[in-house]
Amino acid sequence: AQSVTQLGSHVSVSEGALVLLRCNYSSSVPPYLFWYVQYPNQGLQLLLKYTSAATLVKGINGFEAEFKKSETSFHLTKPSAHMSDAAEYFCAVSDVNFNKFYFGSGTKLNVKP
Amino acid sequence: DTAVSQTPKYLVTQMGNDKSIKCEQNLGHDTMYWYKQDSKKFLKIMFSYNNKELIINETVPNRFSPKSPDKAHLNLHINSLELGDSAVYFCASSHGGALAETQYFGPGTRLLVL
Numbered sequence: 001a002q003s004v005t006q007l008g009s010h011v012s013v014s015e016g017a018l019v020l021l022r023c024n025y026s027s028s029v030p031p032y033l034f035w036y037v038q039y040p041n042q043g044l045q046l047l048l049k050y051t052s053a054a055t056l057v058k059g060i061n062g063f064e065a066e067f068k069k070s071e072t073s074f075h076l077t078k079p080s081a082h083m084s085d086a087a088e089y090f091c092a093v094s095d096v097n098f099n100k101f102y103f104g105s106g107t108k109l110n111v112k113p
Numbered sequence: 114d115t116a117v118s119q120t121p122k123y124l125v126t127q128m129g130n131d132k133s134i135k136c137e138q139n140l141g142h143d144t145m146y147w148y149k150q151d152s153k154k155f156l157k158i159m160f161s162y163n164n165k166e167l168i169i170n171e172t173v174p175n176r177f178s179p180k181s182p183d184k185a186h187l188n189l190h191i192n193s194l195e196l197g198d199s200a201v202y203f204c205a206s207s208h209g210g211a212l213a214e215t216q217y218f219g220p221g222t223r224l225l226v227l
Contacts, residue, residue: 032213043117043203043218044156051213088154094212099169101212103156
């Protein structure tokens with residue numbers, strides 16, 4: 001069975017600082033992993049996804065994530081935060097064997113000027 | 114053109130009523146989904162349809178019934194609405210039924226049950 005945990009429901013960084021949003025998953029088989037972003041009062045938008053190709057995945061808006069099997073992690077990073085990055089970020093995992101899809105509980109990113 | 118659209122955007126109704134939320138996608142996708150996002154932003158998949166066939170049906174009260182008249186539409190009908198049904202409901206679509214595909218989300222329908 002799959003599950004996904006996001007550590008930290010709120011993360012606050014200064015503009016220009018490193019963004020690190022944590023995501024850990026539990027899985028008995030290699031999963032597919034996703035990061036989605038939700039801006040206020042909007043639907044979700046895909047940032048990036050891992051589907052068993054390169055372990056370092058680059059996404060939109062300068063975000064990237066690294067799949068680390070040994071740590072069962074898929075943390076999202078961005079070298080320099082921008083005010084427009086303030087949003088809710090969701091990690092998600094899919095298990096195609098069991099036809100299951102789970103979102104994490106979300107991390108709200110606040111960017112301070 | 115909006116890729117995934119939902120109507121209505123807001124829905125305020127009384128307990129016990131029956132209501133429907135409509136979803137349409139113009140992306141030519143084969144698979145559509147319904148999600149519920151509660152007040153704590155927790156997102157849970159409810160249903161998934163691939164080419165009008167139900168492929169995911171999570172533990173959801175049978176008061177919720179999805180209907181797919183064609184592969185571009187997936188409507189959600191809710192009978193006997195309860196206070197706990199208040200949430201934001203998102204429709205999404207993807208190309209193909211594999212869960213590795215990117216999902217495209219609608220703007221959400223904010224349901225408030227009084």
